[in-house]
Amino acid sequence: MGPTDLDARLAGLSPAELEILEQQLADRLWQKRWGRWKPYPWQVPPDHVPTLGWWLQLGGRGTGKTDGCARYMVSHVNGPPCDPRLPGGHRMAIIAPTQGDAVEACVNGPSGLKAHDPRVRLRTTVGGTFARWPSGAEAKLFGSHTPDDVERLRAGGNRCLVWMEEVAAQRRLKDAITHSEMGLRIGTNPHYIGSTTPKPRSELIELTKRADVIMTRGRTRDAIHLPAEQRAHLIAKYKGTRTEAQELDGILLEDIEGALWSRAGLDTARVGAVPPLASVVVAMDPAATSHDESDEMGIIVAGKGAQYIADRNGFQRQHGYAIDDLSGRMPPIEAARRAIRAYHEHRADAIVAEVNNGGEWIGTVVRQIDPTVNYRTVTASRGKVTRAEPVAALTDQGSAHIVGSLPELEEQLVSWVPGDSSPDRLDAYVWALTHLMLAPAGNLAAVA
Known part of the structure; x- marks a missing residue:
């Protein structure tokens, strides 16, 4: 069949038939991409995350933290429903430093949801901005930068999974955790996933010490999907510095000896x-x-x-x-x-x-x-x-x-x-x- 014949057949389809065709093609594309993903060891999630607990990825730059969380959320959506009464069985949330960060990094970006599942659609309504699947499952997008962001989280609705992107960079992190946790009550095992390059935030330090937080760690030097020349340049430039430990090796540094403030x-x-x-x-x-x-x-x-x-x-x-x-x-x-x-x-x-x-x-x-x-x-x-x-x-x-x-x-x-x-x-x-x-x-x- 030539291009002209294909165009003619497509032109003869009704809007409903075109929508079905688009969905079938997206399903095939998702299945093809899904099997090709090769995770780093630290991107492999634990077998079980405790209720209201966390899977927290701490890692240096380029270690695929966002990629790992996006993959987890897509897998969650395509797994057993948390509440069969809901369309698609799942209502989730993505909280990033700003709502724009959630859109750019977590949904549209090269490591976001669409990269793992091209069926995802971004929709903005009077109720907010959502990543939605054909099944009806959805993830609502939030920021945590302004007092208004916190107020939106207060009314954020009930969720079965919350993805906290760049945890250490969230300005109102404590409030974001408090108010999102109040809404984690759908299904038998509501919980968090988190991704961040570590910074010495009190809230993050407290998280790492909790018994219900499971951590995986990745280093830039081990991120073999990054160009070797770039990795070598960064490691050589920052070798032996605090920047290397925090930004490349993903180490959570606490108080520094000799600092005037603690x-x-x-x-x-x-x-x-x-x-x-x-x-x-x-x-x-x-x-x-x-x-x-x-x-x-x-x-x-x-x-x-x-x-x-x-x-x-x-x-x-x-x-x-x-x-x-x-x-x-x-x-x-x-x-x-x-x-x-x-x-x-x-x-x-x-x-x-x-x-x-x-x-x-x-x-x-x-x-x-x-x-x-x-x-x-x-x-x-x-x-x-x-x-x-x-x-x-x-x-x-x-x-x-x-x-x-x-x-x-x-x-x-x-x-x-x-x-x-x-x-x-x-x-x-x-x-x-x-x-x-x-x-x-x-x-x-x-x-x-």
């Missing part, structure tokens, strides 16, 4: 909500030059409480609160815009920026965008260790707090050792707390 200290001082504030600042620590996008631009929003509260030494004082972390790699004009938006959203008293480390451009750009901003400069007259130690002491004294979770900032705090190059989020945090709680008025310069 994870336990941050957790003890952590608060769940922003109290009434007397003042707020947006602190900026620039990359080396106004043209340097290779380093992060530190942007931290922090406030000083209106009430006087006793610290651990019994001293009555106004406490400090880190509210938001807007840092990242970005061009200078985007950094200024981001800081200005935060200034207005949080009704801040000032944008505070360091100017003796290539930050002179900040004031110029801020004034060009919004001349109404109260902009102040700080000049580092002391070494970074001398500036950071008093701020770290505030945490130890119980008078400096992180509101909710700011994982990227927290990782820098607990991993920085004096003598190393200090990262920009940490520097911005130190500037903010110093301005709010420690700096004499004369150390700040107002710029009109």
Whole structure:
């Protein structure tokens, strides 16, 4: 049969017949792909995951963590129904750092659900975004970045399986686990699967110590499906460093000897909500030059409480609160815009920026965008260790707090050792707390 005859036959089919044909072809394609998958040892799931427990894949970059979880979910859908009364027998959830990450990595990406089962369709309705199978089984997609994401999880419905993608990168991980667990109640064995490159998050450390969490681990050096040249380059570049241990070998690092902040200290001082504030600042620590996008631009929003509260030494004082972390790699004009938006959203008293480390451009750009901003400069007259130690002491004294979770900032705090190059989020945090709680008025310069 030639192309013309085939086109003619297809043109003669009704919409319902075309849909049936498409489904039959997708079934054949899925069966063909399904048998070709060759898993790494760490991608092979356990025979049984305890009820409300986890199968957690910890691995370096390129070790197929997402691939393993996608395969597991497809296998789950095509296995026995968790509730025969439901269409397709399964209602699941995928929670990623953002809903966009869930779509891109877990469904559409080269290691996502569609790669394992081309019958999966992504659908967005008034009820949310779903990955759906022809049987009627579905997985609803969630993010865990904003308070609104958490509220959606509260009303996320009942599920038989939850896939947590990039666990350590989820900003509101604790809330995501709490609210998703409340809905894990379909079938006789509702449980989690998780995939992540490890980072020293308290919630992740706690998970790894639970008896009902089964872990598998993979290393980049053993990921033979990656190009050998790329693996050799990464291993040689980061050999012997913390980056190699965490990002390539998938090792969960905990507190670092010599670090000024400890994870336990941050957790003890952590608060769940922003109290009434007397003042707020947006602190900026620039990359080396106004043209340097290779380093992060530190942007931290922090406030000083209106009430006087006793610290651990019994001293009555106004406490400090880190509210938001807007840092990242970005061009200078985007950094200024981001800081200005935060200034207005949080009704801040000032944008505070360091100017003796290539930050002179900040004031110029801020004034060009919004001349109404109260902009102040700080000049580092002391070494970074001398500036950071008093701020770290505030945490130890119980008078400096992180509101909710700011994982990227927290990782820098607990991993920085004096003598190393200090990262920009940490520097911005130190500037903010110093301005709010420690700096004499004369150390700040107002710029009109």
